[in-house]
Amino acid sequence: MPQTPVLKSEQIAVYLSGYTDGEGSFCISFSPRDRLKAKIEIRPSFSVSQNSDRAEVLLLFKEYFSCGSIRPDRSDKTVKYEVRSLQDLVTKIIPHFRRFPLLSGKQKDFEKFATICEFLFTRNINFEQIFDLAFQMNISGKRRFNKEYLLSLL
Amino acid sequence: MPQTPVLKSEQIAVYLSGYTDGEGSFCISFSPRDRLKAKIEIRPSFSVSQNSDRAEVLLLFKEYFSCGSIRPDRSDKTVKYEVRSLQDLVTKIIPHFRRFPLLSGKQKDFEKFATICEFLFTRNINFEQIFDLAFQMNISGKRRFNKEYLLSLL
Numbered sequence: 001m002p003q004t005p006v007l008k009s010e011q012i013a014v015y016l017s018g019y020t021d022g023e024g025s026f027c028i029s030f031s032p033r034d035r036l037k038a039k040i041e042i043r044p045s046f047s048v049s050q051n052s053d054r055a056e057v058l059l060l061f062k063e064y065f066s067c068g069s070i071r072p073d074r075s076d077k078t079v080k081y082e083v084r085s086l087q088d089l090v091t092k093i094i095p096h097f098r099r100f101p102l103l104s105g106k107q108k109d110f111e112k113f114a115t116i117c118e119f120l121f122t123r124n125i126n127f128e129q130i131f132d133l134a135f136q137m138n139i140s141g142k143r144r145f146n147k148e149y150l151l152s153l154l
Numbered sequence: 155m156p157q158t159p160v161l162k163s164e165q166i167a168v169y170l171s172g173y174t175d176g177e178g179s180f181c182i183s184f185s186p187r188d189r190l191k192a193k194i195e196i197r198p199s200f201s202v203s204q205n206s207d208r209a210e211v212l213l214l215f216k217e218y219f220s221c222g223s224i225r226p227d228r229s230d231k232t233v234k235y236e237v238r239s240l241q242d243l244v245t246k247i248i249p250h251f252r253r254f255p256l257l258s259g260k261q262k263d264f265e266k267f268a269t270i271c272e273f274l275f276t277r278n279i280n281f282e283q284i285f286d287l288a289f290q291m292n293i294s295g296k297r298r299f300n301k302e303y304l305l306s307l308l
Contacts, residue, residue, distance in 0.1 A: 017172065022176025
């Protein structure tokens with residue numbers, strides 16, 4: 001068996017973008033929160049899933065980005081690498097995918113995700129604008145609340 | 155929105171390996187064939203799946219490797235890039251993944267796959283040895299025939 005070549009750090013960066021294009025997800029979720037002044041909590045997250053029998057690449061993500069956590073996904077037999085910290089998303093995750101972009105249509109989801117994270121980070125929060133962007137993302141995924149319901153909470 | 159940087163050709167190579175680590179599959183399938191002298195047909199294939207709404211990366215695979223085909227997967231709403239030609243597997247696909255290896259345990263499956271393809275290509279065919287290697291691959295996947303049944307056909 002030939003010896004595995006060692007990838008250079010830029011190659012690892014590109015590899016992780018390729019992997020993310022296959023298995024990664026940029027997600028904005030909304031939760032009604034009576035106790036919050038804004039009534040809605042906005043939670044952005046970046047995640048990558050993998051069957052639990054080969055989670056090596058998730059460890060590489062955690063090491064490369066120096067943030068996030070790895071945990072079993074409750075819904076199935078997968079393990080998930082996830083970054084939820086807005087600071088980490090804005091300072092580590094987003095710059096990476098601008099430098100080493102996804103080559104599929106998922107990059108468009110990423111750009112909407114990045115815009116929302118930057119709005120949140122700079123506290124430039126216009127809920128309607130954020131809903132509009134978020135509801136154009138991951139069209140094939142399911143959403144617990146529709147836009148009209150969320151708007152009615154404000 | 156920032157302009158998407160153009161990847162260099164080596165970066166594309168690494169990206170496609172990363173993507174394959176997430177969504178790709180190396181498979182050896184066996185079919186009983188009464189008419190064949192050997193009674194069993196061995197079919198290796200390399201494939202990568204994607205939701206049909208974002209098949210751009212599959213086009214990139216086809217262009218990069220200059221072989222294979224893209225077609226809808228009958229089983230679900232995905233599209234599949236697939237290489238079945240033994241010549242293409244041995245001269246294009248296998249050299250690529252030796253130069254730009256997968257970083258997860260899937261690389262071990264690839265190495266078994268490569269060994270089997272090279273046996274087939276050089277007509278160095280020991281069915282029992284090939285079954286042993288193939289049945290160590292993709293353990294989580296389903297197989298239509300077990301090893302004992304296949305051996306009984308020889």
